[in-house]
Amino acid sequence: MRDRLDFSLEDGRLGLYHKSRREIVDLQTCAQLSPELQEWLTEFRKIQWPFTKGSIRLRVGPQGQRGVWLDFANVDIKTLLDEKSILQSLQEKAFVEIGQRRKVPVWTGNEYKLRDPELHVWFQTWMKDRPVDLYCQVASFTQPSLKANKIICDVINGWIGSFPQSRIIEFGSGIGNLTLPALAAAESLTACEIDELSLEGLQKTLENLPPSLQSLREKIQIHRGDFQKKLTKDFSQFDGVLANPPRSGLMNFLNPLEELSEGQRPPFFIYMSCFPESMVKDLERLQKCGYSLEEFYIVDQFPQTAHFEVLGLLQRKKT
Structure with a gap:
Protein backbone atom coordinates (compact mmCIF):
# COMPACT_ATOMS: atom_id res chain seq x y z
CA MET A 1 0.00 0.00 0.00
CA ARG A 2 1.43 3.35 -1.08
CA ASP A 3 1.20 6.46 1.09
CA ARG A 4 2.87 8.62 -1.59
CA LEU A 5 1.71 9.06 -5.18
CA ASP A 6 3.63 10.79 -7.99
CA PHE A 7 1.69 11.46 -11.16
CA SER A 8 1.25 13.94 -14.01
CA LEU A 9 -1.31 16.39 -15.33
CA GLU A 10 -1.72 16.62 -19.09
CA ASP A 11 -4.65 18.16 -20.98
CA GLY A 12 -7.08 17.52 -18.13
CA ARG A 13 -5.91 13.95 -17.49
CA LEU A 14 -4.37 12.99 -14.14
CA GLY A 15 -2.40 9.78 -14.09
CA LEU A 16 0.71 7.96 -15.35
CA TYR A 17 2.32 7.63 -18.76
CA HIS A 18 1.14 4.76 -20.93
CA LYS A 19 3.60 1.87 -21.24
CA SER A 20 3.92 2.15 -25.01
CA ARG A 21 2.60 5.63 -25.91
CA ARG A 22 3.75 9.07 -24.80
CA GLU A 23 0.41 10.04 -23.28
CA ILE A 24 -1.10 10.17 -19.81
CA VAL A 25 -3.58 7.47 -18.84
CA ASP A 26 -6.26 9.04 -16.64
CA LEU A 27 -6.42 7.10 -13.34
CA GLN A 28 -9.35 7.61 -11.02
CA THR A 29 -8.36 4.77 -8.70
CA CYS A 30 -5.24 2.74 -7.97
CA ALA A 31 -5.23 -0.57 -6.10
CA GLN A 32 -1.74 0.15 -4.73
CA LEU A 33 -2.85 3.18 -2.70
CA SER A 34 -3.67 3.09 0.99
CA PRO A 35 -7.37 3.88 1.65
CA GLU A 36 -6.38 7.30 3.04
CA LEU A 37 -4.36 8.19 -0.05
CA GLN A 38 -7.08 6.98 -2.42
CA GLU A 39 -9.58 9.22 -0.61
CA TRP A 40 -7.19 12.17 -0.96
CA LEU A 41 -6.71 11.42 -4.69
CA THR A 42 -10.48 11.28 -5.24
CA GLU A 43 -10.91 14.72 -3.69
CA PHE A 44 -7.90 16.17 -5.49
CA ARG A 45 -9.22 15.08 -8.89
CA LYS A 46 -12.17 17.47 -8.56
CA ILE A 47 -9.91 20.48 -9.18
CA GLN A 48 -10.19 22.22 -12.56
CA TRP A 49 -6.69 23.42 -13.49
CA PRO A 50 -6.16 26.64 -15.51
CA PHE A 51 -3.20 25.10 -17.42
CA THR A 52 -2.48 21.83 -19.18
CA LYS A 53 0.71 20.27 -17.85
CA GLY A 54 2.60 19.58 -14.62
CA SER A 55 3.81 17.05 -12.07
CA ILE A 56 2.12 16.39 -8.74
CA ARG A 57 2.85 14.47 -5.56
CA LEU A 58 0.18 13.56 -3.05
CA ARG A 59 1.18 12.26 0.36
CA VAL A 60 -0.50 11.07 3.55
CA GLY A 61 1.70 11.31 6.66
CA PRO A 62 1.96 8.93 9.63
CA GLN A 63 -0.79 10.75 11.53
CA GLY A 64 -3.06 10.95 8.48
CA GLN A 65 -2.12 14.52 7.53
CA ARG A 66 -2.39 15.39 3.84
CA GLY A 67 0.24 17.06 1.68
CA VAL A 68 0.59 18.06 -1.96
CA TRP A 69 3.61 19.17 -3.99
CA LEU A 70 2.85 21.04 -7.22
CA ASP A 71 5.80 21.04 -9.61
CA PHE A 72 4.71 23.34 -12.44
CA ALA A 73 6.42 25.73 -14.85
CA ASN A 74 7.12 29.19 -13.42
CA VAL A 75 4.50 30.82 -15.64
CA ASP A 76 1.88 28.32 -14.41
CA ILE A 77 2.89 28.87 -10.79
CA LYS A 78 2.30 32.61 -11.29
CA THR A 79 -1.10 31.82 -12.80
CA LEU A 80 -1.94 29.71 -9.76
CA LEU A 81 -0.86 32.45 -7.33
CA ASP A 82 -2.85 35.09 -9.19
CA GLU A 83 -5.96 32.89 -9.53
CA LYS A 84 -6.02 32.39 -5.71
CA SER A 85 -9.17 30.24 -5.33
CA ILE A 86 -7.53 26.89 -6.19
CA LEU A 87 -4.75 27.43 -3.65
CA GLN A 88 -7.22 28.59 -1.01
CA SER A 89 -9.31 25.47 -1.54
CA LEU A 90 -6.25 23.21 -1.48
CA GLN A 91 -4.92 24.73 1.75
CA GLU A 92 -8.20 23.98 3.47
CA LYS A 93 -7.54 20.27 2.78
CA ALA A 94 -3.75 19.88 2.84
CA PHE A 95 -0.30 21.36 3.31
CA VAL A 96 0.88 22.76 -0.04
CA GLU A 97 4.40 23.02 -1.50
CA ILE A 98 5.21 24.56 -4.88
CA GLY A 99 8.06 24.18 -7.37
CA GLN A 100 11.50 22.59 -7.31
CA ARG A 101 12.47 24.77 -4.37
CA ARG A 102 9.51 23.46 -2.35
CA LYS A 103 8.21 26.92 -1.46
CA VAL A 104 5.13 27.32 0.74
CA PRO A 105 2.34 29.67 -0.43
CA VAL A 106 1.19 32.14 2.23
CA TRP A 107 -1.86 34.40 1.95
CA THR A 108 -1.05 37.95 3.07
CA GLY A 109 -4.64 39.19 2.98
CA ASN A 110 -4.27 40.64 -0.52
CA GLU A 111 -2.09 38.16 -2.41
CA TYR A 112 -0.09 34.96 -2.20
CA LYS A 113 3.63 35.06 -1.41
CA LEU A 114 6.03 32.12 -1.44
CA ARG A 115 8.14 31.52 1.66
CA ASP A 116 11.00 29.11 2.36
CA PRO A 117 10.45 25.34 2.70
CA GLU A 118 9.13 24.00 5.98
CA LEU A 119 9.97 20.79 7.81
CA HIS A 120 7.10 18.65 9.06
CA VAL A 121 6.58 15.00 9.95
CA TRP A 122 5.80 13.37 6.60
CA PHE A 123 7.35 9.96 7.16
CA GLN A 124 8.31 7.52 9.87
CA THR A 125 11.21 5.19 10.50
CA TRP A 126 11.58 2.39 13.05
CA MET A 127 14.07 1.64 15.79
CA LYS A 128 13.20 -1.98 16.49
CA ASP A 129 9.49 -1.81 17.47
CA ARG A 130 9.51 1.91 18.17
CA PRO A 131 8.29 4.33 15.47
CA VAL A 132 10.27 7.56 15.08
CA ASP A 133 8.91 10.60 13.23
CA LEU A 134 11.01 11.94 10.34
CA TYR A 135 10.97 15.64 9.45
CA CYS A 136 11.08 16.53 5.77
CA GLN A 137 9.07 18.19 2.99
CA VAL A 138 6.22 16.71 0.99
CA ALA A 139 8.67 16.75 -1.95
CA SER A 140 11.43 14.91 -0.05
CA PHE A 141 12.54 11.45 -1.11
CA THR A 142 11.08 8.70 1.06
CA GLN A 143 10.10 5.11 0.57
Missing part, protein backbone atom coordinates in the same frame (compact mmCIF):
# COMPACT_ATOMS: atom_id res chain seq x y z
CA PRO A 144 6.59 4.93 -0.95
CA SER A 145 4.97 2.90 1.83
CA LEU A 146 4.98 3.31 5.61
CA LYS A 147 4.18 -0.38 6.09
CA ALA A 148 6.85 -1.71 3.73
CA ASN A 149 9.36 0.64 5.31
CA LYS A 150 8.96 -1.17 8.64
CA ILE A 151 10.23 -4.36 6.94
CA ILE A 152 13.26 -2.54 5.52
CA CYS A 153 14.13 -0.93 8.87
CA ASP A 154 13.88 -4.27 10.68
CA VAL A 155 16.29 -5.90 8.21
CA ILE A 156 18.84 -3.07 8.53
CA ASN A 157 18.61 -3.03 12.33
CA GLY A 158 18.99 -6.81 12.52
CA TRP A 159 21.99 -6.95 10.21
CA ILE A 160 23.90 -4.23 12.06
CA GLY A 161 22.91 -5.75 15.39
CA SER A 162 24.71 -8.94 14.36
CA PHE A 163 28.00 -6.98 14.35
CA PRO A 164 28.23 -5.63 17.94
CA GLN A 165 29.93 -2.29 18.68
CA SER A 166 30.18 -1.40 14.99
CA ARG A 167 31.36 1.94 13.67
CA ILE A 168 29.25 2.66 10.56
CA ILE A 169 29.67 5.02 7.62
CA GLU A 170 26.45 5.66 5.69
CA PHE A 171 26.35 6.90 2.11
CA GLY A 172 23.10 8.59 1.06
CA SER A 173 21.55 9.12 4.48
CA GLY A 174 18.80 11.41 3.16
CA ILE A 175 16.37 12.39 5.91
CA GLY A 176 17.58 9.54 8.15
CA ASN A 177 15.24 6.68 7.28
CA LEU A 178 18.00 4.05 7.50
CA THR A 179 20.25 6.15 9.73
CA LEU A 180 18.17 5.76 12.87
CA PRO A 181 17.55 1.98 12.65
CA ALA A 182 21.30 1.58 12.06
CA LEU A 183 22.18 3.97 14.88
CA ALA A 184 20.05 2.00 17.33
CA ALA A 185 22.34 -1.03 16.84
CA ALA A 186 25.70 0.67 16.15
CA GLU A 187 28.47 2.06 18.34
CA SER A 188 28.68 5.17 16.14
CA LEU A 189 27.57 6.36 12.71
CA THR A 190 28.91 8.88 10.18
CA ALA A 191 26.11 10.02 7.84
CA CYS A 192 27.10 11.34 4.38
CA GLU A 193 24.58 13.21 2.21
CA ILE A 194 24.71 15.84 -0.55
CA ASP A 195 21.19 17.32 -0.27
CA GLU A 196 21.03 20.24 2.16
CA LEU A 197 17.27 20.09 2.73
CA SER A 198 17.47 16.38 3.58
CA LEU A 199 20.17 17.05 6.15
CA GLU A 200 18.10 19.85 7.67
CA GLY A 201 15.33 17.29 8.11
CA LEU A 202 17.72 14.79 9.71
CA GLN A 203 19.01 17.45 12.09
CA LYS A 204 15.48 18.40 13.16
CA THR A 205 14.57 14.73 13.62
CA LEU A 206 17.57 14.28 15.92
CA GLU A 207 16.66 17.41 17.87
CA ASN A 208 13.11 16.12 18.39
CA LEU A 209 13.91 12.55 19.41
CA PRO A 210 12.01 11.37 22.50
CA PRO A 211 13.94 11.90 25.78
CA SER A 212 14.74 8.17 26.03
CA LEU A 213 16.52 8.34 22.63
CA GLN A 214 18.35 11.65 23.03
CA SER A 215 21.63 9.89 23.89
CA LEU A 216 21.78 8.66 20.27
CA ARG A 217 22.70 12.19 19.15
CA GLU A 218 26.13 11.71 20.72
CA LYS A 219 26.77 8.69 18.46
CA ILE A 220 26.27 10.39 15.07
CA GLN A 221 28.35 12.71 12.89
CA ILE A 222 26.91 14.33 9.76
CA HIS A 223 28.92 15.29 6.67
CA ARG A 224 27.60 17.08 3.59
CA GLY A 225 29.22 16.68 0.19
CA ASP A 226 29.06 14.98 -3.22
CA PHE A 227 30.43 11.65 -2.07
CA GLN A 228 29.82 10.04 -5.46
CA LYS A 229 32.71 12.18 -6.72
CA LYS A 230 35.05 12.31 -3.76
CA LEU A 231 35.11 10.85 -0.27
CA THR A 232 37.69 12.17 2.16
CA LYS A 233 36.86 9.64 4.87
CA ASP A 234 39.23 6.74 5.49
CA PHE A 235 37.21 3.51 5.25
CA SER A 236 39.67 1.75 7.55
CA GLN A 237 38.18 3.76 10.46
CA PHE A 238 34.88 1.87 10.11
CA ASP A 239 33.55 -1.62 10.76
CA GLY A 240 30.68 -1.42 8.31
CA VAL A 241 29.29 0.54 5.35
CA LEU A 242 25.59 1.29 4.80
CA ALA A 243 24.75 2.50 1.30
CA ASN A 244 21.46 3.54 -0.30
CA PRO A 245 22.68 5.37 -3.43
CA PRO A 246 20.69 7.03 -6.24
CA ARG A 247 20.02 5.19 -9.50
CA SER A 248 23.54 5.97 -10.71
CA GLY A 249 25.04 3.83 -7.94
CA LEU A 250 28.08 4.40 -5.74
CA MET A 251 30.47 5.58 -8.47
CA ASN A 252 33.66 7.13 -6.97
CA PHE A 253 32.46 6.53 -3.42
CA LEU A 254 34.13 3.11 -3.66
CA ASN A 255 37.51 4.43 -4.81
CA PRO A 256 38.98 4.88 -1.28
CA LEU A 257 37.80 1.37 -0.39
CA GLU A 258 39.58 -0.12 -3.41
CA GLU A 259 42.80 1.68 -2.48
CA LEU A 260 43.00 -0.07 0.91
CA SER A 261 44.55 -3.45 1.50
CA GLU A 262 42.02 -6.24 1.98
CA GLY A 263 42.63 -6.45 5.73
CA GLN A 264 41.98 -2.69 6.17
CA ARG A 265 38.54 -2.78 4.55
CA PRO A 266 35.40 -2.78 6.76
CA PRO A 267 34.27 -6.33 7.62
CA PHE A 268 30.73 -5.85 6.25
CA PHE A 269 28.87 -3.79 3.66
CA ILE A 270 25.06 -3.27 3.50
CA TYR A 271 23.71 -2.17 0.12
CA MET A 272 20.12 -1.12 -0.61
CA SER A 273 18.83 -0.16 -4.04
CA CYS A 274 15.69 0.08 -6.17
CA PHE A 275 17.82 0.00 -9.35
CA PRO A 276 19.44 -3.45 -9.69
CA GLU A 277 21.36 -2.48 -12.84
CA SER A 278 23.72 -0.09 -11.01
CA MET A 279 23.72 -2.31 -7.93
CA VAL A 280 25.10 -5.25 -9.94
CA LYS A 281 28.00 -3.11 -11.19
CA ASP A 282 28.82 -2.01 -7.65
CA LEU A 283 28.58 -5.57 -6.32
CA GLU A 284 31.09 -6.68 -8.94
CA ARG A 285 33.51 -4.05 -7.65
CA LEU A 286 32.88 -5.09 -4.06
CA GLN A 287 33.50 -8.72 -4.96
CA LYS A 288 36.91 -7.71 -6.33
CA CYS A 289 37.53 -6.02 -2.97
CA GLY A 290 37.07 -9.34 -1.22
CA TYR A 291 33.37 -9.16 -0.29
CA SER A 292 30.84 -11.94 -0.79
CA LEU A 293 27.06 -11.70 -0.68
CA GLU A 294 25.75 -13.44 2.47
CA GLU A 295 22.07 -12.44 2.63
CA PHE A 296 19.66 -10.96 0.12
CA TYR A 297 16.15 -9.52 0.49
CA ILE A 298 13.67 -8.33 -2.10
CA VAL A 299 10.85 -6.06 -0.88
CA ASP A 300 8.15 -5.69 -3.54
CA GLN A 301 7.12 -2.09 -2.91
CA PHE A 302 5.99 -1.61 -6.51
CA PRO A 303 3.57 -4.46 -7.33
CA GLN A 304 2.52 -4.92 -10.95
CA THR A 305 5.76 -3.26 -12.12
CA ALA A 306 9.28 -4.45 -12.90
CA HIS A 307 10.70 -2.44 -9.99
CA PHE A 308 11.52 -3.66 -6.50
CA GLU A 309 13.68 -2.78 -3.49
CA VAL A 310 16.79 -4.91 -2.96
CA LEU A 311 18.80 -5.26 0.26
CA GLY A 312 22.09 -7.11 0.36
CA LEU A 313 24.49 -7.95 3.18
CA LEU A 314 28.10 -8.53 2.08
CA GLN A 315 30.97 -9.67 4.29
CA ARG A 316 34.68 -9.43 3.71
CA LYS A 317 36.33 -12.78 3.35
CA LYS A 318 38.68 -13.49 6.22
CA THR A 319 42.34 -13.62 5.28
Whole structure:
Protein backbone atom coordinates (compact mmCIF):
# COMPACT_ATOMS: atom_id res chain seq x y z
CA MET A 1 0.00 0.00 0.00
CA ARG A 2 1.43 3.35 -1.08
CA ASP A 3 1.20 6.46 1.09
CA ARG A 4 2.87 8.62 -1.59
CA LEU A 5 1.71 9.06 -5.18
CA ASP A 6 3.63 10.79 -7.99
CA PHE A 7 1.69 11.46 -11.16
CA SER A 8 1.25 13.94 -14.01
CA LEU A 9 -1.31 16.39 -15.33
CA GLU A 10 -1.72 16.62 -19.09
CA ASP A 11 -4.65 18.16 -20.98
CA GLY A 12 -7.08 17.52 -18.13
CA ARG A 13 -5.91 13.95 -17.49
CA LEU A 14 -4.37 12.99 -14.14
CA GLY A 15 -2.40 9.78 -14.09
CA LEU A 16 0.71 7.96 -15.35
CA TYR A 17 2.32 7.63 -18.76
CA HIS A 18 1.14 4.76 -20.93
CA LYS A 19 3.60 1.87 -21.24
CA SER A 20 3.92 2.15 -25.01
CA ARG A 21 2.60 5.63 -25.91
CA ARG A 22 3.75 9.07 -24.80
CA GLU A 23 0.41 10.04 -23.28
CA ILE A 24 -1.10 10.17 -19.81
CA VAL A 25 -3.58 7.47 -18.84
CA ASP A 26 -6.26 9.04 -16.64
CA LEU A 27 -6.42 7.10 -13.34
CA GLN A 28 -9.35 7.61 -11.02
CA THR A 29 -8.36 4.77 -8.70
CA CYS A 30 -5.24 2.74 -7.97
CA ALA A 31 -5.23 -0.57 -6.10
CA GLN A 32 -1.74 0.15 -4.73
CA LEU A 33 -2.85 3.18 -2.70
CA SER A 34 -3.67 3.09 0.99
CA PRO A 35 -7.37 3.88 1.65
CA GLU A 36 -6.38 7.30 3.04
CA LEU A 37 -4.36 8.19 -0.05
CA GLN A 38 -7.08 6.98 -2.42
CA GLU A 39 -9.58 9.22 -0.61
CA TRP A 40 -7.19 12.17 -0.96
CA LEU A 41 -6.71 11.42 -4.69
CA THR A 42 -10.48 11.28 -5.24
CA GLU A 43 -10.91 14.72 -3.69
CA PHE A 44 -7.90 16.17 -5.49
CA ARG A 45 -9.22 15.08 -8.89
CA LYS A 46 -12.17 17.47 -8.56
CA ILE A 47 -9.91 20.48 -9.18
CA GLN A 48 -10.19 22.22 -12.56
CA TRP A 49 -6.69 23.42 -13.49
CA PRO A 50 -6.16 26.64 -15.51
CA PHE A 51 -3.20 25.10 -17.42
CA THR A 52 -2.48 21.83 -19.18
CA LYS A 53 0.71 20.27 -17.85
CA GLY A 54 2.60 19.58 -14.62
CA SER A 55 3.81 17.05 -12.07
CA ILE A 56 2.12 16.39 -8.74
CA ARG A 57 2.85 14.47 -5.56
CA LEU A 58 0.18 13.56 -3.05
CA ARG A 59 1.18 12.26 0.36
CA VAL A 60 -0.50 11.07 3.55
CA GLY A 61 1.70 11.31 6.66
CA PRO A 62 1.96 8.93 9.63
CA GLN A 63 -0.79 10.75 11.53
CA GLY A 64 -3.06 10.95 8.48
CA GLN A 65 -2.12 14.52 7.53
CA ARG A 66 -2.39 15.39 3.84
CA GLY A 67 0.24 17.06 1.68
CA VAL A 68 0.59 18.06 -1.96
CA TRP A 69 3.61 19.17 -3.99
CA LEU A 70 2.85 21.04 -7.22
CA ASP A 71 5.80 21.04 -9.61
CA PHE A 72 4.71 23.34 -12.44
CA ALA A 73 6.42 25.73 -14.85
CA ASN A 74 7.12 29.19 -13.42
CA VAL A 75 4.50 30.82 -15.64
CA ASP A 76 1.88 28.32 -14.41
CA ILE A 77 2.89 28.87 -10.79
CA LYS A 78 2.30 32.61 -11.29
CA THR A 79 -1.10 31.82 -12.80
CA LEU A 80 -1.94 29.71 -9.76
CA LEU A 81 -0.86 32.45 -7.33
CA ASP A 82 -2.85 35.09 -9.19
CA GLU A 83 -5.96 32.89 -9.53
CA LYS A 84 -6.02 32.39 -5.71
CA SER A 85 -9.17 30.24 -5.33
CA ILE A 86 -7.53 26.89 -6.19
CA LEU A 87 -4.75 27.43 -3.65
CA GLN A 88 -7.22 28.59 -1.01
CA SER A 89 -9.31 25.47 -1.54
CA LEU A 90 -6.25 23.21 -1.48
CA GLN A 91 -4.92 24.73 1.75
CA GLU A 92 -8.20 23.98 3.47
CA LYS A 93 -7.54 20.27 2.78
CA ALA A 94 -3.75 19.88 2.84
CA PHE A 95 -0.30 21.36 3.31
CA VAL A 96 0.88 22.76 -0.04
CA GLU A 97 4.40 23.02 -1.50
CA ILE A 98 5.21 24.56 -4.88
CA GLY A 99 8.06 24.18 -7.37
CA GLN A 100 11.50 22.59 -7.31
CA ARG A 101 12.47 24.77 -4.37
CA ARG A 102 9.51 23.46 -2.35
CA LYS A 103 8.21 26.92 -1.46
CA VAL A 104 5.13 27.32 0.74
CA PRO A 105 2.34 29.67 -0.43
CA VAL A 106 1.19 32.14 2.23
CA TRP A 107 -1.86 34.40 1.95
CA THR A 108 -1.05 37.95 3.07
CA GLY A 109 -4.64 39.19 2.98
CA ASN A 110 -4.27 40.64 -0.52
CA GLU A 111 -2.09 38.16 -2.41
CA TYR A 112 -0.09 34.96 -2.20
CA LYS A 113 3.63 35.06 -1.41
CA LEU A 114 6.03 32.12 -1.44
CA ARG A 115 8.14 31.52 1.66
CA ASP A 116 11.00 29.11 2.36
CA PRO A 117 10.45 25.34 2.70
CA GLU A 118 9.13 24.00 5.98
CA LEU A 119 9.97 20.79 7.81
CA HIS A 120 7.10 18.65 9.06
CA VAL A 121 6.58 15.00 9.95
CA TRP A 122 5.80 13.37 6.60
CA PHE A 123 7.35 9.96 7.16
CA GLN A 124 8.31 7.52 9.87
CA THR A 125 11.21 5.19 10.50
CA TRP A 126 11.58 2.39 13.05
CA MET A 127 14.07 1.64 15.79
CA LYS A 128 13.20 -1.98 16.49
CA ASP A 129 9.49 -1.81 17.47
CA ARG A 130 9.51 1.91 18.17
CA PRO A 131 8.29 4.33 15.47
CA VAL A 132 10.27 7.56 15.08
CA ASP A 133 8.91 10.60 13.23
CA LEU A 134 11.01 11.94 10.34
CA TYR A 135 10.97 15.64 9.45
CA CYS A 136 11.08 16.53 5.77
CA GLN A 137 9.07 18.19 2.99
CA VAL A 138 6.22 16.71 0.99
CA ALA A 139 8.67 16.75 -1.95
CA SER A 140 11.43 14.91 -0.05
CA PHE A 141 12.54 11.45 -1.11
CA THR A 142 11.08 8.70 1.06
CA GLN A 143 10.10 5.11 0.57
CA PRO A 144 6.59 4.93 -0.95
CA SER A 145 4.97 2.90 1.83
CA LEU A 146 4.98 3.31 5.61
CA LYS A 147 4.18 -0.38 6.09
CA ALA A 148 6.85 -1.71 3.73
CA ASN A 149 9.36 0.64 5.31
CA LYS A 150 8.96 -1.17 8.64
CA ILE A 151 10.23 -4.36 6.94
CA ILE A 152 13.26 -2.54 5.52
CA CYS A 153 14.13 -0.93 8.87
CA ASP A 154 13.88 -4.27 10.68
CA VAL A 155 16.29 -5.90 8.21
CA ILE A 156 18.84 -3.07 8.53
CA ASN A 157 18.61 -3.03 12.33
CA GLY A 158 18.99 -6.81 12.52
CA TRP A 159 21.99 -6.95 10.21
CA ILE A 160 23.90 -4.23 12.06
CA GLY A 161 22.91 -5.75 15.39
CA SER A 162 24.71 -8.94 14.36
CA PHE A 163 28.00 -6.98 14.35
CA PRO A 164 28.23 -5.63 17.94
CA GLN A 165 29.93 -2.29 18.68
CA SER A 166 30.18 -1.40 14.99
CA ARG A 167 31.36 1.94 13.67
CA ILE A 168 29.25 2.66 10.56
CA ILE A 169 29.67 5.02 7.62
CA GLU A 170 26.45 5.66 5.69
CA PHE A 171 26.35 6.90 2.11
CA GLY A 172 23.10 8.59 1.06
CA SER A 173 21.55 9.12 4.48
CA GLY A 174 18.80 11.41 3.16
CA ILE A 175 16.37 12.39 5.91
CA GLY A 176 17.58 9.54 8.15
CA ASN A 177 15.24 6.68 7.28
CA LEU A 178 18.00 4.05 7.50
CA THR A 179 20.25 6.15 9.73
CA LEU A 180 18.17 5.76 12.87
CA PRO A 181 17.55 1.98 12.65
CA ALA A 182 21.30 1.58 12.06
CA LEU A 183 22.18 3.97 14.88
CA ALA A 184 20.05 2.00 17.33
CA ALA A 185 22.34 -1.03 16.84
CA ALA A 186 25.70 0.67 16.15
CA GLU A 187 28.47 2.06 18.34
CA SER A 188 28.68 5.17 16.14
CA LEU A 189 27.57 6.36 12.71
CA THR A 190 28.91 8.88 10.18
CA ALA A 191 26.11 10.02 7.84
CA CYS A 192 27.10 11.34 4.38
CA GLU A 193 24.58 13.21 2.21
CA ILE A 194 24.71 15.84 -0.55
CA ASP A 195 21.19 17.32 -0.27
CA GLU A 196 21.03 20.24 2.16
CA LEU A 197 17.27 20.09 2.73
CA SER A 198 17.47 16.38 3.58
CA LEU A 199 20.17 17.05 6.15
CA GLU A 200 18.10 19.85 7.67
CA GLY A 201 15.33 17.29 8.11
CA LEU A 202 17.72 14.79 9.71
CA GLN A 203 19.01 17.45 12.09
CA LYS A 204 15.48 18.40 13.16
CA THR A 205 14.57 14.73 13.62
CA LEU A 206 17.57 14.28 15.92
CA GLU A 207 16.66 17.41 17.87
CA ASN A 208 13.11 16.12 18.39
CA LEU A 209 13.91 12.55 19.41
CA PRO A 210 12.01 11.37 22.50
CA PRO A 211 13.94 11.90 25.78
CA SER A 212 14.74 8.17 26.03
CA LEU A 213 16.52 8.34 22.63
CA GLN A 214 18.35 11.65 23.03
CA SER A 215 21.63 9.89 23.89
CA LEU A 216 21.78 8.66 20.27
CA ARG A 217 22.70 12.19 19.15
CA GLU A 218 26.13 11.71 20.72
CA LYS A 219 26.77 8.69 18.46
CA ILE A 220 26.27 10.39 15.07
CA GLN A 221 28.35 12.71 12.89
CA ILE A 222 26.91 14.33 9.76
CA HIS A 223 28.92 15.29 6.67
CA ARG A 224 27.60 17.08 3.59
CA GLY A 225 29.22 16.68 0.19
CA ASP A 226 29.06 14.98 -3.22
CA PHE A 227 30.43 11.65 -2.07
CA GLN A 228 29.82 10.04 -5.46
CA LYS A 229 32.71 12.18 -6.72
CA LYS A 230 35.05 12.31 -3.76
CA LEU A 231 35.11 10.85 -0.27
CA THR A 232 37.69 12.17 2.16
CA LYS A 233 36.86 9.64 4.87
CA ASP A 234 39.23 6.74 5.49
CA PHE A 235 37.21 3.51 5.25
CA SER A 236 39.67 1.75 7.55
CA GLN A 237 38.18 3.76 10.46
CA PHE A 238 34.88 1.87 10.11
CA ASP A 239 33.55 -1.62 10.76
CA GLY A 240 30.68 -1.42 8.31
CA VAL A 241 29.29 0.54 5.35
CA LEU A 242 25.59 1.29 4.80
CA ALA A 243 24.75 2.50 1.30
CA ASN A 244 21.46 3.54 -0.30
CA PRO A 245 22.68 5.37 -3.43
CA PRO A 246 20.69 7.03 -6.24
CA ARG A 247 20.02 5.19 -9.50
CA SER A 248 23.54 5.97 -10.71
CA GLY A 249 25.04 3.83 -7.94
CA LEU A 250 28.08 4.40 -5.74
CA MET A 251 30.47 5.58 -8.47
CA ASN A 252 33.66 7.13 -6.97
CA PHE A 253 32.46 6.53 -3.42
CA LEU A 254 34.13 3.11 -3.66
CA ASN A 255 37.51 4.43 -4.81
CA PRO A 256 38.98 4.88 -1.28
CA LEU A 257 37.80 1.37 -0.39
CA GLU A 258 39.58 -0.12 -3.41
CA GLU A 259 42.80 1.68 -2.48
CA LEU A 260 43.00 -0.07 0.91
CA SER A 261 44.55 -3.45 1.50
CA GLU A 262 42.02 -6.24 1.98
CA GLY A 263 42.63 -6.45 5.73
CA GLN A 264 41.98 -2.69 6.17
CA ARG A 265 38.54 -2.78 4.55
CA PRO A 266 35.40 -2.78 6.76
CA PRO A 267 34.27 -6.33 7.62
CA PHE A 268 30.73 -5.85 6.25
CA PHE A 269 28.87 -3.79 3.66
CA ILE A 270 25.06 -3.27 3.50
CA TYR A 271 23.71 -2.17 0.12
CA MET A 272 20.12 -1.12 -0.61
CA SER A 273 18.83 -0.16 -4.04
CA CYS A 274 15.69 0.08 -6.17
CA PHE A 275 17.82 0.00 -9.35
CA PRO A 276 19.44 -3.45 -9.69
CA GLU A 277 21.36 -2.48 -12.84
CA SER A 278 23.72 -0.09 -11.01
CA MET A 279 23.72 -2.31 -7.93
CA VAL A 280 25.10 -5.25 -9.94
CA LYS A 281 28.00 -3.11 -11.19
CA ASP A 282 28.82 -2.01 -7.65
CA LEU A 283 28.58 -5.57 -6.32
CA GLU A 284 31.09 -6.68 -8.94
CA ARG A 285 33.51 -4.05 -7.65
CA LEU A 286 32.88 -5.09 -4.06
CA GLN A 287 33.50 -8.72 -4.96
CA LYS A 288 36.91 -7.71 -6.33
CA CYS A 289 37.53 -6.02 -2.97
CA GLY A 290 37.07 -9.34 -1.22
CA TYR A 291 33.37 -9.16 -0.29
CA SER A 292 30.84 -11.94 -0.79
CA LEU A 293 27.06 -11.70 -0.68
CA GLU A 294 25.75 -13.44 2.47
CA GLU A 295 22.07 -12.44 2.63
CA PHE A 296 19.66 -10.96 0.12
CA TYR A 297 16.15 -9.52 0.49
CA ILE A 298 13.67 -8.33 -2.10
CA VAL A 299 10.85 -6.06 -0.88
CA ASP A 300 8.15 -5.69 -3.54
CA GLN A 301 7.12 -2.09 -2.91
CA PHE A 302 5.99 -1.61 -6.51
CA PRO A 303 3.57 -4.46 -7.33
CA GLN A 304 2.52 -4.92 -10.95
CA THR A 305 5.76 -3.26 -12.12
CA ALA A 306 9.28 -4.45 -12.90
CA HIS A 307 10.70 -2.44 -9.99
CA PHE A 308 11.52 -3.66 -6.50
CA GLU A 309 13.68 -2.78 -3.49
CA VAL A 310 16.79 -4.91 -2.96
CA LEU A 311 18.80 -5.26 0.26
CA GLY A 312 22.09 -7.11 0.36
CA LEU A 313 24.49 -7.95 3.18
CA LEU A 314 28.10 -8.53 2.08
CA GLN A 315 30.97 -9.67 4.29
CA ARG A 316 34.68 -9.43 3.71
CA LYS A 317 36.33 -12.78 3.35
CA LYS A 318 38.68 -13.49 6.22
CA THR A 319 42.34 -13.62 5.28
